[in-house]
Amino acid sequence: MGYRVAVIGATGNVGREVLNILSERNFPADEVVALASSRSTGREISFGDKTLKVKNLADYDFTGTDFAIMSAGGSTAKEWAPKIAAQGCLVIDNSSYFRYHSDVPLVVPEVNAHVLDAFMADPKRSNIIANPNCSTAQLVVALKPLHDVAKLKRIVVSTYQSVSGSGKDAMDELWNQTKGIFVNDKPSPEKFPKQIAFNVIPHIDVFMEDGYTKEEWKVLAETKKILDPKIKVTCTAVRVPVFVGHAEAVNMEFENPITPDEARDALREAPGIAVLDKREAGGYATPVDCVGDYETYVSRIREDVTVENGLVMWVVSDNLRKGAALNTIQIAETLIERGLMDKRAA
Structure with missing residues (x-):
């Protein structure tokens, strides 16, 4: 049986990746x-x-559509997702709008696919499933196998996020500033608060009253919702002059002992992860290495000697893929593979 799929926001960075991946993976x-x-x-x-x-979008009839994959921003999701869901279509939304709603599951299939079972069995379900923040998605994929082995207590993560996370205009700004600097044109920040070319900016999204940015808060809240609400999480989110690919330096504290070798073995056996961890020059993954790949790369696995049962790792992934487009399609694939689409009429 084939499915009917609507891709909303199809002309944007993520929407185009959704279409690419649907084709690449021969989605049914x-x-x-x-x-x-x-x-x-x-x-x-x-x-x-x-x-x-x-x-x-405004003229489209979703009757008979199985999946609506939305990558059109929070305001569009707020207006349209409930209307589409009311027609019996499952909405998988990339925006942040529904992520913290109690009746909307926040899903990374390698981590918490089981929540879809209860969701689809509920006759009063919202028909809306949320995709996490791009930084959260790759983070929890790497954390889950380690949490299963030694139980995480605390995470300190610093993200190094590419400009594609802010859309096409942000990518154009980096490109234009970089070219301009070479001909002595003074950079004119528009999408970012400061010059992004040859710079790093410790500011993504708006500032909150406690001094964290909303992007940092998303990583905190979403990691807890997806993985374990008992884990303590703190984050510093930084925008870097990279076009595609987010990187994260992650310090972890566990309840139980775990060695770097044990962590490496657990990660190698986990779905969606590629371990590249040679202790030599170039023996680690960078954003350039991960562009176009499905996997989340983990490198630099080592002991954190400042805490008991501590480890450090470096996590890299294509933010337009695992951080957005790929994960939405994996959610749809998981629903099909688990036989859950048959329960829509329950």
């Missing part, structure tokens, strides 16, 4: 529809060896 779809706002209606967009003509 009989029909894929590209949707966006009225200003993009009629544009042509690639889907494998086909070309799709973008349709207007």
Whole structure:
């Protein structure tokens, strides 16, 4: 049986990746529809060896559609996701709007796919499933196998996030500033609060009253919701002049002893992870290495000598893939593989 899939926000960075990955993974779809706002209606967009003509979200009838994959921002999700879900379509939303709603599961399939069973068995379900923040997704994939072995107590994470996490305009700003500096043009920040070319900015999203940014708060709240609410988490989120690929330095404290070798073995056996950890020059993953890949890369696994039962690791992933587009498709694939789509009429 094939499924009907609507990709909302199809002309954006993540929407285009959704279409690419649906094609790459041979998702069992009989029909894929590209949707966006009225200003993009009629544009042509690639889907494998086909070309799709973008349709207007406001005019589309979702009756009979199985999955709506939304990558169009929080305001669009707030307005449209409940309307689409009310037509019996499962909405998998990439925005932050629904992530903290108690009736909406926040899912990374390698970590907490089991929550989908109860969700789909509930006749009063919202029909909306949330995709986590890009930094959270790769983080919890790497943390889960270690948590299973030694039980995490505390995590300190510093993220080094590429500009693609802020969209196409942000990527253009990095490109234009970089070119301009070489011809002595003074950078003019628009998308970022300061110059991003040849710089790092310890500020992503808005500041909150406690001094954390909202991006940092997302990592805290989402890690707890997905993995374990008892884990203590603190985060510093930094924007770096990289086009694609987020990196994270992660310090972990466990309840039980765990050695770097034990951690390495657990990670190698876990789904969605590639361990690249040679203690030599170049024996680690960088954002450039992960672009276009599905895996989350883990490197630099070593003891944290400042705490009992402590480890440190370096985590890298393509934020447009595992951090967004890939994870949404994996959620849909998991629903199919677990036979949960048959329960929609329950």
